Amino acid sequence: MKIEFRKIPQTSSDFDIVSDSVKFSGIFSKISTKLVELDSKLEGKLQVQCCRCGKDMDIGLSEENKFLLSDGIYKDENEDERIVIEIDEGIVDFDTILQSEINAYQSDFYICGECENDTQELEIEY
Numbered sequence: 001m002k003i004e005f006r007k008i009p010q011t012s013s014d015f016d017i018v019s020d021s022v023k024f025s026g027i028f029s030k031i032s033t034k035l036v037e038l039d040s041k042l043e044g045k046l047q048v049q050c051c052r053c054g055k056d057m058d059i060g061l062s063e064e065n066k067f068l069l070s071d072g073i074y075k076d077e078n079e080d081e082r083i084v085i086e087i088d089e090g091i092v093d094f095d096t097i098l099q100s101e102i103n104a105y106q107s108d109f110y111i112c113g114e115c116e117n118d119t120q121e122l123e124i125e126y
Contacts, residue, residue, distance in 0.1 A: 001094040005071045005087060008036050017094055021045045022061060024098040028069075035074075036092065037082075038067040046105055050112035057112050061105070067097070 001017060008030045016025040026040035042065070045058045068074070068082040069092055076084070085097065 003092050003094075005036070005069075005090045005092055008092065015094055017098055018044075019095070019098055019102065020047075022098070022102060024094070024101070028092075034071045036069040036071075038069055038097075040065050040067065042098075042101060046102065048106055048108070048110045050115055051109040052111055052115040052118075055112050055114075057110065059105070059110065065101075 001015060008028065010030045012027045012029045014025070014027055016023070018024070022042060022044040024040060024042055026038060028036055028038040031037050042061045042063045044061050046061055047056050048059055049056055066082040068084045070084060070086045071090060072086065074084050074086055
């Protein structure tokens with residue numbers, strides 16, 4: 001789902017996107033001419049790999065995030081706790097935001113149940 005930044009309303013609007021078995025939903029609204037507030041929730045299951053043996057496993061997702069979307073470069077003046085995403089070319093792409101969140105989860109380190117109980121030492125290179 002793509003929306004031109006200038007067409008985002010100041011009243012709250014809902015969105016709901018599903019990719020594989022991950023649901024990305026929430027509300028968004030324009031809070032200034034250059035900023036959009038996005039309150040979202042990620043839910044579902046995501047396939048990741050064990051960093052020790054490489055087996056695929058599923059993890060459950062249930063996370064709420066607050067984003068601040070900026071039309072161009074963002075200058076933090078009051079240390080906002082929201083995650084800032086700078087938008088290029090004036091188009092907010094919710095699918096790209098979702099894919100970025102999925103990639104962040106998949107790049108993390110996970111250990112499967114079998115490897116968690118394995119006491120065998122791994123070879124460490126220095």
